[in-house]
Amino acid sequence: AAQSKVTIAVGGGACLCYLPTVLAKQLGEYEKAGLAVELVDLKGGSDALKAVLGGSADVVSGYFDHCVNLAAKRQELQAFVVYDRYPGLVLVVSPKHTSEINSIKDLAGKKIGVSAPGSSTDFFLKYLLKKNGLDPTSASVIGVGLGATAVAAMEQGQIDAAVMLDPSVTVLQGNHADLKILSDTRTQHDTLAVFGGEYPGGALYSTAAWVKSHEKEAQALTNAILATLAWIHSHSPEDIMAKMPDEIVGKNKALYLAALKNTIPMYSETGKMDPKGADAVLAVFSEGSPEVAKANIDVSKTYTNRLVEQAKTTGQGAK
Amino acid sequence: MDTARPTAVALDDATVAFRLANARVYTAVEKARLAVAHGEFVAIVGPTGCGKSTLLNVAAGLLKPAAGAVRIFDQPLTGLNRDAGYLFQADALFPWKTAIDNVAIGLEIKGTPRAKALEQAQAWLTSVGLGAFANRYPHMLSGGQRKRVGLAQVLIRDPKILLMDEPFGPLDAQTRQVMGNLLLELWTADRKAVLFVTHDLEEAIALADRVVIMSAGPSSRIIGDWRVELPRPRDIFEVRLDKQFHELHREIWGVLKEEVMKGYAQSSQAAGAE
Amino acid sequence: MDTARPTAVALDDATVAFRLANARVYTAVEKARLAVAHGEFVAIVGPTGCGKSTLLNVAAGLLKPAAGAVRIFDQPLTGLNRDAGYLFQADALFPWKTAIDNVAIGLEIKGTPRAKALEQAQAWLTSVGLGAFANRYPHMLSGGQRKRVGLAQVLIRDPKILLMDEPFGPLDAQTRQVMGNLLLELWTADRKAVLFVTHDLEEAIALADRVVIMSAGPSSRIIGDWRVELPRPRDIFEVRLDKQFHELHREIWGVLKEEVMKGYAQSSQAAGAE
């Protein structure tokens, strides 16, 4: 059958949180579902999203929270399959400041790194502070990115703590066995504790209009992702790593594997959005952004579980 | 001056002033009045720094006089003087062109096909004694050689008005005469108006119909205008043996010498004058 | 030449060649042998393009001869000739310095305090007739004015050897004489070795102890060397009335004229020669 072409903009392909999108390509799941998918790597989730809004890509593989955020800007985006059930954000204390900081409460007045001001990591931090009874503005926020800059800043103690993602967290853990972690949403425990439910991380989403007009492609994508998720949970981390392209694994395989092991529980088993999680996203963003708080967003419009459910009923996806 | 011929270049009381630092103004030439008829050969002589080059620049349209007017063939001059060929006092060859290309460009600009332009350029280089130097870039030529390439560059265009600023300055006496005869030949064959600046009074008299003397600057003026009634065609070397030549020379020389000494005294005043 | 005096500049069979395109070589000067004693004034005359400037460049250490040697005060010359002052044929003033700064720099380099250097520079400008032009940048001066600033720039340093390439070229006859006398005065007061290139044979004889004639290029050689036995001190203008002067002039002129015509014939060969 003639394959439809779909371009997926990935918000930073190296991040383990986006692994299912890449793995699906490696496993050939997209082709099986009748799609020719091109993955384009962008620097961050918001760049990926802009690529889709600008029309140069069809679907974003990125964090769901942007859908909510953009609803406040009257941009209708809709997530149709969620592959991360936990957000994977980790609040880590710099090895140089381990002794001073024992809980989130100690963060008042400290310098805390986030990937970028205004990013998900920033909002997450503000939410945590608020939840722990601190003024969200009481800590000074420094953008340090997600990569080596963040690691350097943490190692040198230029910042007191940081919100990080994998593999950076694993790198730090590898160098510092006693690394102090204040909140680890790679785990079910902390995710539930912080958000009171599963909190959606990476998802495939696009404009509501696209989802509507490209029902077939969206369904195919959903099927491919669900198949991949099932494959992930039925294979060992080593198997998964073996499937990933060399340039993404890099030379330090041990590091990648360790990070992967830390991350695997994060991947969703169902591909479904937990409505509580969606509400939590809104809550988080309302905290940091008055604009979102005021916007009267109907969260239920920002996602749909319909395609996942259809996949299940037709039995194409997860076995 | 025979009034039948049109005036090729006319300066009507042209005054030229330069702006100096501190908003002061230096009047180089004041109320210069000069008319060069078509086909007339006028030599300008004057002490160094009196404003000879300035006058040529005005006639070329490169400088606007602060007061007075310039007419070219009875038309007021606005912008460049398109009828004139100008051999500059300073080096003005295109350093990125070989000697032959420097000469040929004068024709190429008019649309002459390149092959033909090169052929003529080679002929011109040969007449100025540089046939063997066609492929040299200007920096590989001696001072006198560069000047002669410049001469060929101007002459090849066959302009109606020739402005020449010390064209034979860096040449030896012999070559000067050869070049002078070449110029006269050309001018006789196809009469042009020539404005010729030189420091060599003998050369001026030997070549020109009229010799114009300028006073020392600042505010230099035209202070003398002699007709040279020597018969044409002249041979530059032989004309010097003429008695009339000597009388004229002595007469002009007297005026000139006085002027130079005056200028020297004027311009060498102690500092603070400016 | 009186052998008691040391030799200031000696060229021992110096041959100078230039590389042209296509790996060809142009031999400008061949086996030039010339010795200038300390305190001697030597004028070089020759047809245009024969290699006069080239010789001065060699004596200045700016050009290395392809063969032969250069000695300065009996030492082989390696690198620049630090004893020489060189007045270039082309414009070589620093365009970013005013006239007075251009002159003063010669002293400042030696470490003279600026105030004193400026004072002397002003005095020098006055002697070359430019006292009132001290604050002009070179582009605001006429050709002859620039040359005179250059002259002052070289003379103020009081070098032991003077290399001068057509120093009076763009000056009028009167100013030439004034400058010539100035040069002679200086030279008499504090004898220097002078190598003086000129196209004006009369000037050469009037100024120099010896007049050297070069043949036309390529591969030009020194073909004549005349002593000028006119008594010193000389007045440049009056010396021309001397009978001896005229004889010498006629003699040298005869050789020179022939040379120039030969050179003209040689170098104006048709294209293809190069």
Place this chain on the structure above:
Amino acid sequence: MSRAALLLCQVLVAVVALALWQVFTTVPLFGRILLPPFFFSNPIDVFDQIVKWFSTGVIWKHLAITLWESILAFVIGSSLGVLVGFWFARQPRVAAVFDPYVKMTNALPRVVLAPIFALWFGLGIWSKVALGVTLVFFIVFFNVYQGVKEVSSTVLDNGRMLGMSERQLMRHVYWPSALSWMFSSLHTSVGFAVVGAVVGEYLGAAAGLGYLIQQAEGVFDVAGVFAGMFVLSAFVILIDMAVTLVERRLLVWRPTVRAL
């Protein structure tokens, strides 16, 4: 053209550009909006944002930091460029040996070097200055290097014959002669100094215009992004004016108009 007329023309250009921007972002032409407001905001919103920044005063702190970084990057980068440019031009052997390495270094994407800068210079202003320096340096260096080599050989020979030492040649010949080359590169590099500072902040900082812009980007506030860029550009003009003043002062000797 008189100063007033010139200013008028300049203002006119700005007005037309802003008007077009406003129209294209708000009025649909041929059935669609040419510049989607999501990407381009519109001049009114941008202006609002700028006014808000200045009226509340929040901008000053950020602006001061960015300006300070830019100026440091500019000064350090161009001084280094001038020094090394002169050095290379005067030491042809050194130049020949290092030439390929300089060119290689110039091709390194500075963004990738950000972690190393953060490591060496910390997250404060110095890592941003370093980033700016790596941009400014090369622009100035290449021009000064060429400028020194372009010195008129007659003038140079004159200097040498007047007995100038290498240092005096530098001061009296090479330096003034290479000035217009240097200033040309300075005009280019003013902009790049600012770009370096902002990009540096963008990659990791706690304050500065780059930080503001990134924050605005994070919440999809395009008006904020554009406002940041405008404030930036306006200040570049100011720095450039300072450069032009110095240039005029140092290049008085150049021929300008010929006569009255």
Place this chain on the structure above:
Amino acid sequence: MSRAALLLCQVLVAVVALALWQVFTTVPLFGRILLPPFFFSNPIDVFDQIVKWFSTGVIWKHLAITLWESILAFVIGSSLGVLVGFWFARQPRVAAVFDPYVKMTNALPRVVLAPIFALWFGLGIWSKVALGVTLVFFIVFFNVYQGVKEVSSTVLDNGRMLGMSERQLMRHVYWPSALSWMFSSLHTSVGFAVVGAVVGEYLGAAAGLGYLIQQAEGVFDVAGVFAGMFVLSAFVILIDMAVTLVERRLLVWRPTVRAL
């Protein structure tokens, strides 16, 4: 210095630099490793990575894309720079009016513009080319603009008196006279063209050296990052050589050595 000796020196510099790098990243000095391998990798690993890329052939595809982007950016950017530079220099009014806007534009951080380029030019090579063009253009523009203004006034007057039209002046006077200015800027901008392409890929792409570098960075594979930068730099040298060849050809008329 002969060619062989020069080459030897150059190799020597490289060897020394690599040796120092190796030592500093592996041997602790004064109790600590000066260049932590986590940030600096070491030459051997980098070399391994490069060899692997070339032996498996994966690099070619990426390299080809990046080179193509760089060359396009370089050619388009410098052509535009030359054209606009000439235009501005010959139209002083246009130049005066637009001058501040050009300078403002030059100060915009290109990284921030990436989404707009993606909007206009898609995610393929053209958005990267656009980014490179915005860097190259300004460098060339400012130099050409200045170069045209530096034409010797005597030579220019001579051209005008010979009756040259504006076009002929352009071809026979301004262009050859501004050439050395132009080439100086081209040497600078070769590097910037590549930087533009890589940064563009770094911000969003599916292939190219910038993409490779970003992937490597994402998994903290510093050797990969450095390997990418090395391959890049090596190719810049090649492009620069091509520019130098053209330069030599066009500037034959310049005085070089004086005598045998």
